[in-house]
Amino acid sequence: MSTGTLTEAVLEFPDNRLLIELCGEFDRNLTDIEARLGVQILRRGNLLAIHGEAAAQAEASEVLQALYQRLEQGKSVNRGDIDREFRMADGAETTGSQLDMFGPGDRIEIKTRKKLIEPRTEAQKAYVRSLYENELAFGIGPAGTGKTYLAVAVGVNMFIQGHVDKIILSRPAVEAGERLGFLPGDMKDKVDPYMQPLYDALNDFLPGKQLARMMEEKTVEIAPLAFMRGRTLSHAFVVLDEAQNATSMQMKMFLTRLGEGSRMVITGDRSQVDLPRGVQSGLRDAERLLSNIEKISFNYFTARDVVRHPLVAKIIDAYDKDAEAG
Incomplete structure (x- = not known):
């Protein structure tokens, strides 16, 4: 649904155990992302609904999916990892030729x-x-x-x-x-x-x-x-x-x-x-x-x-x- 420039994105995460880790204790990981982007993230079963302006909602979706992928690989998700995903997303837009030899998506x-x-x-x-x-x-x-x-x-x-x-x-x-x-x-x-x-x-x-x-x-x-x-x-x-x-x-x-x-x-x-x-x-x-x-x-x-x-x-x-x- 859409109201003005506000939109909703719904993400599905098949593994409920990993979704709990993604949200963090008392949903603190979601709270960090909400505070950073000015969005609202609601959990519905194994779905996350993101409410906010289109650009912020898209960035939140990208970060959440990247963090969930980390969990699927057996890695942890903490505040430092959330910070990294945001920084890398920002850097991808401003990367100069010095960094082009290995793309912004490379780990x-x-x-x-x-x-x-x-x-x-x-x-x-x-x-x-x-x-x-x-x-x-x-x-x-x-x-x-x-x-x-x-x-x-x-x-x-x-x-x-x-x-x-x-x-x-x-x-x-x-x-x-x-x-x-x-x-x-x-x-x-x-x-x-x-x-x-x-x-x-x-x-x-x-x-x-x-x-x-x-x-x-x-x-x-x-x-x-x-x-x-x-x-x-x-x-x-x-x-x-x-x-x-x-x-x-x-x-x-x-x-x-x-x-x-x-x-x-x-x-x-x-x-x-x-x-x-x-x-x-x-x-x-x-x-x-x-x-x-x-x-x-x-x-x-x-x-x-x-x-x-x-x-x-x-x-x-x-x-x-x-x-x-x-």
């Missing part, structure tokens, strides 16, 4: 020991593809866009599949308010707080006992950037996180560690440089010097790609606009 999945990871935005999708296709890749953009998380997931996946023999994760131990020398404990105790986000990512992808064994056997290493000097990193998946806090000399040192059979990923946020005033960020230098070299990919993220709390994207936008005004 990219990263299998780890503990979970299956899927990019939530077109920029994340292009980034993950570039990590598999290039020996050296850069991920540049604001916090919360998944740069490091996805890189570590790809590293774990490549290790599991036998493409690399070890995973090496590094960060510059840049002092931001506290001096390392004044912190209690030995050197490991002093630098571990800087490395914690890398530990967190690994714990998401590998069982605790396996991770502990791999670290003991040195097939997983987490170390400050300064510890990379003098090494050649062969047959390894190497991630340099927070690269905006590496100096130009440190960046050159790190990039020239790349050895045979290795992959290297550099991630950073140009708006969060903690280096002393007047010290050039090595990430900026790398962009300037390497952007035209074949086989090196540069992938950029914006506030649209933030997958943390929705307020984070708005906070980043506010700071970006203030910086532009200044």
Whole structure:
């Protein structure tokens, strides 16, 4: 039936058990979709009736069908999955030639020991593809866009599949308010707080006992950037996180560690440089010097790609606009 621009779409879902999972506890998944699109979704047995403007109703239908298909494949549906479907639907309309090499409908999945990871935005999708296709890749953009998380997931996946023999994760131990020398404990105790986000990512992808064994056997290493000097990193998946806090000399040192059979990923946020005033960020230098070299990919993220709390994207936008005004 139709009233003005309002329409009703009726979707049938043959498996009632999967439909219950699709709706979510207390229909919270339906509520999320309703709030996002301004539609009303009513359940009638194994049918869902969607009321709203034609465009919103069509988008809700597309999202619901995609989520139900996930359930048929034995996957879960949570808020993150709903968010991904909306972002991918939006990205399909604005995808540029960079992403045309793999269509917006293609699925990219990263299998780890503990979970299956899927990019939530077109920029994340292009980034993950570039990590598999290039020996050296850069991920540049604001916090919360998944740069490091996805890189570590790809590293774990490549290790599991036998493409690399070890995973090496590094960060510059840049002092931001506290001096390392004044912190209690030995050197490991002093630098571990800087490395914690890398530990967190690994714990998401590998069982605790396996991770502990791999670290003991040195097939997983987490170390400050300064510890990379003098090494050649062969047959390894190497991630340099927070690269905006590496100096130009440190960046050159790190990039020239790349050895045979290795992959290297550099991630950073140009708006969060903690280096002393007047010290050039090595990430900026790398962009300037390497952007035209074949086989090196540069992938950029914006506030649209933030997958943390929705307020984070708005906070980043506010700071970006203030910086532009200044």
